Amino acid sequence: MTVHPSLQTYADAWTHSVTAISELVTPLAEGEWNWATPCPGWSVRDLVSHVIGLDCEMLGDPRPIHTLPRDLYHVQTEIQRYMEMQVDIRRHHTAPEMTSELEYTIIRRSRQLRNETRDPGTLVRGPLGSEETLESATRRRAFDVWVHEQDLRTTLNKPGNLDSPGALVTRDELLTYLPKVVAKRASAPANSAVVFDVQGPLEFLRTVRIDADGRGTIDSAPSLGPAVTISTDWETFFKLACGRVKLSSVTDRIKAEGDQDLARAILERFSITP
Missing domain, CATH: 1.20.120.450 (dinb family like domain)
Incomplete structure (x- = not known):
């Protein structure tokens, strides 16, 4: 210890x-x-x-x-x-x-x-x-x-180990970058919300909210009227976020409801690792 x-x-x-x-x-x-x-x-x-x-x-x-x-x-x-x-x-x-x-x-x-x-x-x-x-x-x-x-x-x-202790640390680490991806990289509109619904060995739902000044925050409460809801599995989520796969190779594993242009802007800028 x-x-x-x-x-x-x-x-x-x-x-x-x-x-x-x-x-x-x-x-x-x-x-x-x-x-x-x-x-x-x-x-x-x-x-x-x-x-x-x-x-x-x-x-x-x-x-x-x-x-x-x-x-x-x-x-x-x-x-x-x-x-x-x-x-x-x-x-x-x-x-x-x-x-x-x-x-x-x-x-x-x-x-x-x-x-x-x-x-x-x-x-x-x-x-x-x-x-x-x-x-x-x-x-x-x-x-x-x-x-x-x-x-x-x-x-x-x-x-294997998709739900291991390291997976939990990785999930939390990747989630800290989502507000920047949505608000800054993808330029989501002010006063909007984007929901991420992830299934699989690690299941979670997170909402990125953009305030009137264009700043993003993240929480675990659902949004009643999100601009976009992006649904995928945990393996696709982390591999896309870590730059291990190209968006074109996993489009069949991602479902986007709402503003399709915004969804694509987010997903095309999703990689956060150097």
Whole structure:
């Protein structure tokens, strides 16, 4: 148990997901580590390298000194370059090297979480030299690791854990972005409401309300006259929000009632991950 209850939910979610990742990749043959994942340009090995690398950074390990190749087509932005460093430096590691480092990183990180004494508001190192609170960083790791667990499950055709502790953290994390998606990106009209009705392993209904000044808020109360009601399943919701699928490939799994132009504007701008 961590000292601070506000961190425990995220620690438990991370533990559940990273353990699942270890169980998924440990039996893989060497060639299977090269299979492509839903993350552009990343193999199974690359995705696991990313998980290892970011948890090593949470442990305070120094970032690798490494020069990236110039021909990585999927690396276009500074944040992508930042993430790629931990990946590219492990690209020639063997399967036993990968599983051993993953296991060792899980042991170290689990011990850190169990013995955590810092206040959740403590500032810690974030990407590109930024700072964020310990609580935010721990929550983001739980979110990130669960999404990558699902990436691996897609690649290996082993579905599961769609309602796990990590799934709950991911749902809450994605919902915080909905007001921005609806109000700012999709320019929903003032004094309107957009309802999201999600079914499946995780069922929830949320309403984004736009006030007279164009600002968006979100709550769990239904709206009597929404401009749009978007209905879909949880897997489609998170994969679209995390940029894992294109809208054109999942239109048959989404139902939109009301203003169709607004619905399309929202769905076309739904991805929130870098």
